[in-house]
Amino acid sequence: MTGDGATVELPFFPPYEREKALALIAAHAVPGSERVDLPDFSVTRIITAPSGPVAVRVELGETSVRATVSSGDARDVEAIASIVRAWLDLDLEPSRIVDACGRDPRLGPLVAARPGLxxxxxxxxxxAALTTVLGQQVSLASARTFAGRLVAAYGEPGPDSLMIFPPAAVVASIPVDDLQRTIGLTGARTRTLHAVAQASSDGLDLSPSVDLAATRAALLAIPGVGPWTADYLAVRALGDRDAYPAGDLVLRRALGVRTAAEAERMAEPWRPIRSYALIHIWTAAAFS
Known part of the structure; x- marks a missing residue:
């Protein structure tokens, strides 16, 4: 650790499908506030630490992750280490998923092919909530474009030449019509974006420490937020390892079913780790 910054090694249980992890992060990276270097297996972005926004470069190695933090404050380093571990699922023991799913006729071959997913x-x-709303019913490329416009217009310059994602209070203070003109969203989507920002500004916590049922109910109470968005955020933001957006189109196509109810029924044997089943199915659909 130095006065200008610190580097911390975060070990994990191998194997780790780092190519797929970085590919997913790159597909959702917000222009201006995140940099992904696929050849170096690294991502650099702003993360909020106890002292404020800091730049963090995360490098995925074969046995550990190296996080370089632009702050030497021990509180920042400890907080960032915890956030990165949760973000990249570093505490998973892959053998647990292999043991649980290896004999499943659908998941077994997928888990055997990518045991470190x-x-x-x-x-x-x-x-995550705002970028998820920006990505509703559009391509990933369009979602990244919308997010880049949001950051460019309302973000602030941060460390390491990165932009700080605009805080909830800032987005909530912007008139809906101004947001719509700046980002290029539909009116309904802009109102949802504004409502999510307002809820977050009012105290809605979307972190892994929350009460899952209460937070899901709070999300569903926001106009324009439906079950898919709430369940997707449970996977990506809340750390719910049984979260499962059964209505997802890619998931239903991969399972060969037409309705969310059918996808729910098929997933019953995968409880309480349905999110791992989801990730394996999504990955197979994207890379097969």
Whole structure:
């Protein structure tokens, strides 16, 4: 540790599908506030620490993750280490998923092919919520474009030449019409974005420490937030390893079913780790 910054090694239980992890992060990376270097297996972004926003470069190695923090404050380093561990699912013992799913006729071959696949979360639940709303019913490329416009217009310069994602109070203070013109969203989607920011500004906590049922109910009470969004955020932001957006189109196509109810029934044997089943199915659909 130095006065200018610190580097911490975060070990994990191998194997780790780091190519797939970085590919997912890159697909959702917000222009201006995140940099992903696939050849170096690294991502650099702003994360909120006790002292304020800090830049963090995360490098995925074969046996550990190295996090370099632009702060030497011990409180910051400890907080960032915890956030990165949760974000990248570093505490998973892959053998647990292999043992639980290895004999399942559908999941067994997927788990055998990628035993180190993790549930990649997000280091900031509020940011995850806004970018998820921006991505509703559009391509990932369009979602990244919308998020980049939001950051460019309302973010602030941060460390390491990165932009700080605009805080909830800032987004909530912007008139809906201004948001719509700046980002290019539909009116309904902009109102949902604004409502999520307002709820977050009012205290909605989207972190792994929350009461899952109460938080899901709070999300569903926001106009424009439906079951898919709430369940997706449970996977990416809340750390719920049984979260399972049964209505997801890619999931239903992969399972060969038409309704969310059918996808729910098929997933009963995968409890209480349905999010791992989800990630394996999504990954197979994306990379097969």
């Amino acid at each position: 993790r549930v990649i979360g997000h280091p900031d639940g509020y940011e």
